Amino acid sequence: MESLNDADIQLARLKKRLDREQRARAESEAIAEKALSELYTKKKEIELLQLITVAANEASTVDDAMRTALDGVCAHTRWPVGHVHLKDSAGVLVSTSLWHLDNSERYKTFRKATEAMTFVPSIGLPGRVLEERKPAWIVDVTKDDNFPRSKAAQDTGLRAGFAFPVLVGEEVAAVMEFFSDEPAEPDDAVLTIMAHVGSQLGRVIERRRAEDALKLASQHKSQFLANMSHELRTPLNAIIGITEMLQEDARDSDRGNEFEPLDRVVRAARHLLAVINDILDLSKIEAGKMDLHVSSFEIAPVVQDVVNTVGTLAAKNQNSLKLECPPDMGFMCADQTRIRQALLNLISNAAKFTENGTVTISVSRTIAETGEWVVISVSDTGIGLTAEQKGRLFQDFVQADASTTRRYGGTGLGLAISRRFCQMMGGDITVESEPGRGSTFTIRLPAQETQSQAPVLPKSSPPTLRSTDSQRAPLILVIDDDDAVRKVTTHFLTREGFAVTTASGGREGLRLARELQPAAITLDIMMPDLDGWTVLAAIKGDPATAGIPVVLMTIVDEKNRGYSLGAADYMVKPVDWSGLSGVLRSICKSAGRGVLVVDDDDAIRSGLRRALHEGGWQVAEAENGRVALARLAEAQPDVIVLDLMMPEMDGFELLDALRSNRAWREIPVLVLTAKDLTDDDRARLNGGIERILQKRDRQELLSEVLDVLDRCIERRRGESIAVP
Amino acid sequence: MKGVVFNLLEAVVRRDYGDDTWEALLEAANTDGAYSSLGNYPDEEMMKLVGAASSALKMPADDVVRWFGRNALPLLANKHPHFFAAHKSTRPFLLTLNDVIHSEVRKLYPGADVPVFSYDTSSSEVLLMHYKSPRKLCALAEGFIEATAAYYAEELSLDQPECMNRGDDKCVLRVSVKKARG
Numbered sequence: 001m002e003s004l005n006d007a008d009i010q011l012a013r014l015k016k017r018l019d020r021e022q023r024a025r026a027e028s029e030a031i032a033e034k035a036l037s038e039l040y041t042k043k044k045e046i047e048l049l050q051l052i053t054v055a056a057n058e059a060s061t062v063d064d065a066m067r068t069a070l071d072g073v074c075a076h077t078r079w080p081v082g083h084v085h086l087k088d089s090a091g092v093l094v095s096t097s098l099w100h101l102d103n104s105e106r107y108k109t110f111r112k113a114t115e116a117m118t119f120v121p122s123i124g125l126p127g128r129v130l131e132e133r134k135p136a137w138i139v140d141v142t143k144d145d146n147f148p149r150s151k152a153a154q155d156t157g158l159r160a161g162f163a164f165p166v167l168v169g170e171e172v173a174a175v176m177e178f179f180s181d182e183p184a185e186p187d188d189a190v191l192t193i194m195a196h197v198g199s200q201l202g203r204v205i206e207r208r209r210a211e212d213a214l215k216l217a218s219q220h221k222s223q224f225l226a227n228m229s230h231e232l233r234t235p236l237n238a239i240i241g242i243t244e245m246l247q248e249d250a251r252d253s254d255r256g257n258e259f260e261p262l263d264r265v266v267r268a269a270r271h272l273l274a275v276i277n278d279i280l281d282l283s284k285i286e287a288g289k290m291d292l293h294v295s296s297f298e299i300a301p302v303v304q305d306v307v308n309t310v311g312t313l314a315a316k317n318q319n320s321l322k323l324e325c326p327p328d329m330g331f332m333c334a335d336q337t338r339i340r341q342a343l344l345n346l347i348s349n350a351a352k353f354t355e356n357g358t359v360t361i362s363v364s365r366t367i368a369e370t371g372e373w374v375v376i377s378v379s380d381t382g383i384g385l386t387a388e389q390k391g392r393l394f395q396d397f398v399q400a401d402a403s404t405t406r407r408y409g410g411t412g413l414g415l416a417i418s419r420r421f422c423q424m425m426g427g428d429i430t431v432e433s434e435p436g437r438g439s440t441f442t443i444r445l446p447a448q449e450t451q452s453q454a455p456v457l458p459k460s461s462p463p464t465l466r467s468t469d470s471q472r473a474p475l476i477l478v479i480d481d482d483d484a485v486r487k488v489t490t491h492f493l494t495r496e497g498f499a500v501t502t503a504s505g506g507r508e509g510l511r512l513a514r515e516l517q518p519a520a521i522t523l524d525i526m527m528p529d530l531d532g533w534t535v536l537a538a539i540k541g542d543p544a545t546a547g548i549p550v551v552l553m554t555i556v557d558e559k560n561r562g563y564s565l566g567a568a569d570y571m572v573k574p575v576d577w578s579g580l581s582g583v584l585r586s587i588c589k590s591a592g593r594g595v596l597v598v599d600d601d602d603a604i605r606s607g608l609r610r611a612l613h614e615g616g617w618q619v620a621e622a623e624n625g626r627v628a629l630a631r632l633a634e635a636q637p638d639v640i641v642l643d644l645m646m647p648e649m650d651g652f653e654l655l656d657a658l659r660s661n662r663a664w665r666e667i668p669v670l671v672l673t674a675k676d677l678t679d680d681d682r683a684r685l686n687g688g689i690e691r692i693l694q695k696r697d698r699q700e701l702l703s704e705v706l707d708v709l710d711r712c713i714e715r716r717r718g719e720s721i722a723v724p
Numbered sequence: 725m726k727g728v729v730f731n732l733l734e735a736v737v738r739r740d741y742g743d744d745t746w747e748a749l750l751e752a753a754n755t756d757g758a759y760s761s762l763g764n765y766p767d768e769e770m771m772k773l774v775g776a777a778s779s780a781l782k783m784p785a786d787d788v789v790r791w792f793g794r795n796a797l798p799l800l801a802n803k804h805p806h807f808f809a810a811h812k813s814t815r816p817f818l819l820t821l822n823d824v825i826h827s828e829v830r831k832l833y834p835g836a837d838v839p840v841f842s843y844d845t846s847s848s849e850v851l852l853m854h855y856k857s858p859r860k861l862c863a864l865a866e867g868f869i870e871a872t873a874a875y876y877a878e879e880l881s882l883d884q885p886e887c888m889n890r891g892d893d894k895c896v897l898r899v900s901v902k903k904a905r906g
Contacts, residue, residue: 013743013744013747016747017743017747019758020756020757020758021758022758023756023758024727024758024759024760024763025760027758027760027762027763028760028761028762028763031760031762031763032762035762035834
């Protein structure tokens, strides 16, 4: 019995122990399950944070990042409604269009009520967050005293809500709020994670603000540069133009001693202009605003041309220039102007830093795996470069050493700019050098343009000239706000035989274009009232003026834009006058100035005809006075070139006939004679003529005729057309 | 206190004194006795069990605790041999308590309230370990250290110049070991 009793006791103890073990196991399982569940929540939180972090880093806009956050938080909490309020400049929260709505129809009323409201600090859920700068939770918004939208929430069945700030530093930039269909007790874990979400999004806003500020600063910088370039180039253009006028006057009135100092002014001004252009080029390259104008061209003539240009500079230091360029170099596809610029820079540098030496330019083509290359090297026997100087050579604003600038002049930008151009064309400039032995700079460019650059718009062919009064010199309307530019342009264009009228602004220009129907218009871009782009668009948009060719004359180098707006040509200031008159002449060629050549000598007439044609004149001919009168009746010339000794009706008689006719009285006459005039002769001519030229050397005579004709046209235009 | 400590106590009592003794201790301490290694249980339950053992075995409570530590450590070494195998001597092992051993304990038993020792290693011979805990279980530490020295087959000299149980604000365990002869 005793042992049975022992066994019972034993059994009871084992049962008790088993029972204990079972309870311990159940407890272990409960602990494990709880831990797993917590792990799952943590994982979800991490996923949410990861989602937000990725969105914060990769979203292209703040809105995108916010939208991702709204969707992410709603998915995480399984709450159906999320919304973003942004703080405006007055410090008030304003509703945005950023929503997460599981069912947009169902929550329509709530959305409407929300979007109609703004929240000041401490008012409503968003206002509370704005005031306290930390998350807030409402168990049931329909029972909350500080929830102005409680009716809308009630109507749409929304109950619990929480909101948290999007913080930029200490500042609440936005508030995100979320609502649930059921009342819910505050969940610290959710609020903790939302604080993280808020600070992540805050960083997005912070970054965007910094980017905006940077962009704005860069825009200001570009604008400043554009303005400064205008401010700098405008007076320089005036200085150059007016000095050139003075030079001409000095030459014409035999004040040769004045010519040299004026020449120095022009050269100094042009140098200053070149420096400014360099700086602007570089800043444009850096801003990525430099366009290339790529075309196919033959290599040899271009290189030859540059070498010719530099010849005098090379000679100055007793250098000899050697060009090794096989004539069959063929074509390449690149921006010719920029290659010229780079080559000019290298050769003039070589000539500058070499004395009594040789500058060798050699051109070749090589085939590499990467395609066909054109290699142009410029070697000199000059001072050379140390390794350290070589390293700094291509840096912007750096010359081999500071003293170089003082000794050799230059901006130190040329090489950097040249290299950038070559790099833009897919090539490069490299240098090999030994101090004291000389340097070799090598331009290497793909024969075919590799990188696709900004498309070069085809230059529209100049519109054909409108019919204008063929009896008059073609009228050019010059639109420019700068008084000096108007004066100088008028000066040169009238000298070139054009009639000029000017307008000091866009509005006036448009009016004159409509009223006067000029043969062509030169147009400045940067003007205070209407800018040139607007004026150009208006001219081309008005049927009354659309056909008038417009030449843009500006310091703003945006050729493509000009051509795409319908400009006939584009000239960058300072304007190359002969280039401009060439352009205008080609535009106006069908309405050239008329000249009547009266001479019985065939050879003289045909010589004059050719020269005058080249000068843009329309030439009528007569072999004596009588024929001349017939020509005068047909068409009145702008000027007459008259021989005195002719059969049938001589020059003196013709002059008398002209003076007795009111319509012809004012026509300037240039007398061209081989006769040594007597006092009597002079008395008969009696000032009624422009100039008397003696027939001597033919070439000299022709150019003199052209010059005098230009001059008299200029004066006549000055009288007959008022320059406003 | 973590359930794992109760499990260890149960294991050594059962092994050395038999199943009945453990049952008797549970009854005497009037505790439930269902301990999951992952669970947390009030410190007083441990103190009651120690008290019950002290009465049953006619041993001072500190000696019971020291005995417990001495006998529990081999079980731990058996279960987690790599912590011990990484060292060849008591001193470097003791120096890893905070950073290695206890940090692993916290991973396995979240919420484990293990003590943090501060060390005075100014002497290469004598290691001073400062222990400060409201549980005042310096005797458990002594038992663990004794067993550790045994594990590495070293002769141990251990005393406590300061002890919270004697009214000091902390316990200082003075440890020095030398290789056992032979």
